[in-house]
Amino acid sequence: MEEDRVWVQMFHIYCFAYPESLEEWRRPIxxxxxxxxxAILYPDKLYSYIYHHYAIVKEGYFKGxxxxxxxxxENIxxxxxxTPRDRYITSVKRNASQESIELQNWTNVDPESHFIHLxxxxxxxFWEIPCYFSISDS
Known part of the structure; x- marks a missing residue:
């Protein structure tokens, strides 16, 4: 783009869970x-990254x-x-009994080859952005 921007639209491609209700999504702690x-992705690896992450979510068994x-x-x-990252472990299908085949497929394509290190x-x-403030309802 030819102008500076404060905000850009992003497309959600990955998660471990979808909110089922406001009550269910609230954190007790x-x-x-x-x-x-x-993270910055190599342009020629962008679609591979999106494909594998979407497949992991669609399958729904990977826990995190x-x-x-x-x-x-774009490629960002x-x-x-x-944190802590182990407090609310779940999967999209809320099923802990199956392992993710799609995660193995992602591992097989060499995930490291997708990233330009900043x-x-x-x-x-991924490069962590400093947190200067956050908003909470608790």
Whole structure:
């Protein structure tokens, strides 16, 4: 784009759970920390990244942080999560008995090859954005 922007639309591609109700989605214990982080994807790997993350969610068996989410704008991925990360473990299908085949498919395509490492990320795929403030209802 030719102009600076404060806001861009992002497309949600990944989560471990969808809200079923306001009551179900409320946290009984507030998080210690709310975290945002970004990653830059190689343009020729963007569709592979989206495809595999969408497939993992559609399958619905991969377990993880209920409140984690990943959205995409162009080749920038934004990830939100909360700490501690092991407090609310679930899966989209709320089924802990099956393992994710799609996660294995993602692992097989070399996830590391999808990321451009940002300066200051210490070789990590995602670079954590400092949290200056957060809003909570608790």
């Amino acid at each position: 507030p998080p210690h920390k709310r975290c945002g982080r970004i 942080d209920k409140y984690q989410s990943i959205a995409i704008h 991925a934004f990830s939100y999560f909360e 300066p200051g990320s210490n070789g990590q795929n």
